[in-house]
Amino acid sequence: MARAAAIVMEHAGPEGIDINMGCPVYKITSNFNGCALMKEPERAAAIIREIKQAIGDTPLSVKIRLGWSNPDDFKKFIPAIEEAGAQLITIHGRTKEQGYSGKSDWERIRQAKDIASVPLLANGDIHESYQVWEALEQTGADGVLIARGALGNPWFFQVARNKGQGAITIDERIQVVIEHARLHVMQYGERGIVSFRKHLAWYFKGNRIGVDVPGIKELRGELVRVNSIEELEGVLGRLQEKRVV
Ligand SMILES: Cc1cc2nc3c(=O)[nH]c(=O)nc-3n(C[C@H](O)[C@H](O)[C@H](O)COP(=O)(O)O)c2cc1C
Secondary structure, X not given: OHHXXXXXXXXXXXXXXXXXXXXXXXXXXXXXXXXXXXXXXXHHHXXXXXXXXXXXXXXXXXXXXXXXXXXXXHHHHHHHHHHHOOOEEEEEEEEOOOOOOOOOOHHHHHHHHHHOOOOEEEEOOOOOOHHHHHHHHHHOOOEEEOOHHHOOOOOHXXXXXXXXXOOOOHHHHHHHHHHHHHHHHHHHOOOHHHHHHHHHHHHOOOOOOOOOOOOHHHHHHHHOOOOOHHHHHHHHHHHHHHOOO
C-alpha cells in the first residue's frame, strides 16, 4: 500500500490520501482489506506508518467503522491509528457485521470524538440536510460525511449550509437532472441512459421532485424507462407543464 501511495503521489499529486478501513464488502474483506483491518490494529497501524513515510507532508486520513463485530472496537483502534500517523478519521457508526442494517450509532460516534485527538468526521444515516446539524450537535464531531443522502439530491449540501432556507425550484431541479444526464451519457456513451435510470429513480423518489404534480406516479414510471436524452426531456417537459406550483 505504501508503494501504491507513492505511485499515486507521483502521478496524481493529490492533496490528501484516504485509506478505507470501513469497507464491509466480502470481496474486499476476504482479502484482509477494508474493515478486516479493524481486526488487526497492529497491522493497520503498520500500514499507516509506511504510507505516511511514503507520502511525506501530504495529509493522511482513515475511514473506519465502529468495529468488525464488536461496536466498541474503535476505542482501541482510534488511538492505534492516530499513533501511527492518521491525521483525520471518519467513522461510520455501524460494525462490519451490521453491513447497512440497523442504525448508525451517533452516541458511539460521540464517544469516538471524545477519544480522538485528531479531527473526527461523523458518518452514517444523515439522509436529510437538517440532520447534518443534528449529527454535529449529538456527536460533537468536527464535520460530517454524506453518502446516500446525496443520491438524486445534489442540493443536499447547499440546503444544509443554508440551514434549510431558500427552496430550490422545480425548474432548477429539472435543469440539473438534464445536465447530469448529458454528462452521464458523455461519460458512458448513448446506452449510458440505461444506467442513468437509477439516478432518475433517486431524483424523483418519494418526497422529492414533483410530489404535487398530478399524475406524477405515471410520469415516474415513464422516467425509469427512458431510452434517450430526448425522451427524458420530453417526459420532464410534460412534468413541468402539469405542475401546480
Ligand atoms: C453504493 C455504495 C458504495 C460505497 N462505496 C464506498 C467507497 O468506495 N468508499 C467508502 O469509503 N465508502 C463507500 N460507501 C460507504 C459510504 O461512504 C458511507 O460510509 C455509508 O453509506 C454510510 O453513510 P450514509 O448513511 O450517508 O450513506 C459506499 C456506500 C454505498 C451505499
